[in-house]
Amino acid sequence: MPDRPPEFDLDSFLPYRVNVLAGRLSREFAARYRDRFGITIPEWRVVAHLAQAGAVSVREIHARVDMDKSRVSRAAARLEAAGYVTKRTDKGDRRLVALALTESGRAMMADLAVVALGYQDELMARLGDGAAFGDGIARLMDETG
């Protein structure tokens, strides 16, 4: 058998596996809140970050949450239309937009946090050793390998 390509198995290819897993976790988690609140994943990320960070610019979210700035911008627009978020221009630097949760947004996030933490617990139970897996993620994120 002359120079056959090295055997390659998609199912054991790490980027593929991580992607499939990511899709499943997202769908599984989204199923738990979509019906109740009708928001999408990017919107959920924005809300979750706002709950932690208070009033924040688009740029800040873009940097911290691994989303393109246009994605953040549009998610914020949808959230504003839904009444979960306010957008006002920053007093100091008028290029900036200060995003903040409305009362309605905070209420939603309070419910969402419960759902999220419950789901997290469930995942940890599946995992057995959550810390080791988290370590692995951190290692893979570090591109300097």
Next chain:
Amino acid sequence: MPDRPPEFDLDSFLPYRVNVLAGRLSREFAARYRDRFGITIPEWRVVAHLAQAGAVSVREIHARVDMDKSRVSRAAARLEAAGYVTKRTDKGDRRLVALALTESGRAMMADLAVVALGYQDELMARLGDGAAFGDGIARLMDETG
């Protein structure tokens, strides 16, 4: 402090972390072949599966590779247009399409396999213990957990 919502930290939320990681690995890997071959991730998945499985229907790929059937169908169409794949109707069941790699497709996959295995090695080096991480993925996939 009356019934404050439980503290929630997006950065330690597993679905979020896995999704960010998945995006990075995909982009990082895609960067290694896009310039050379000009194919997208869904196309790559189809080619990789065809290399393992020989002639296969859209349905089969849809089931095995966690892609919507329309996504498979369109990826296959693009691959056919690019000359990497042939589509002929199955002799026995004329509803089925038999997808198969062309010579050109096999040649591309031979190169891709080398790139992919190299990347896999690199990731394993980052990880240290690859088996443990793989275990974690498997556990999280198991929804009965």
Next chain:
DNA sequence: CGTGGCTTGTTGCAGGTGCAACGAAGCGGA
């Protein structure tokens, strides 16, 4: 046969996405 119900793959549609280009706003040196 034949006819109703299923499966398979494609396609229309509405919407989301990344990227690049853009206008508005700040900043700093002459």
Next chain:
DNA sequence: TCCGCTTCGTTGCACCTGCAACAAGCCACG
């Protein structure tokens, strides 16, 4: 002050995506 350079957020564009609807084909039961 003026002017070039940068940063911020939005938007146009081309593309991809999931979902549902669909035609074509198969099958089983009467």
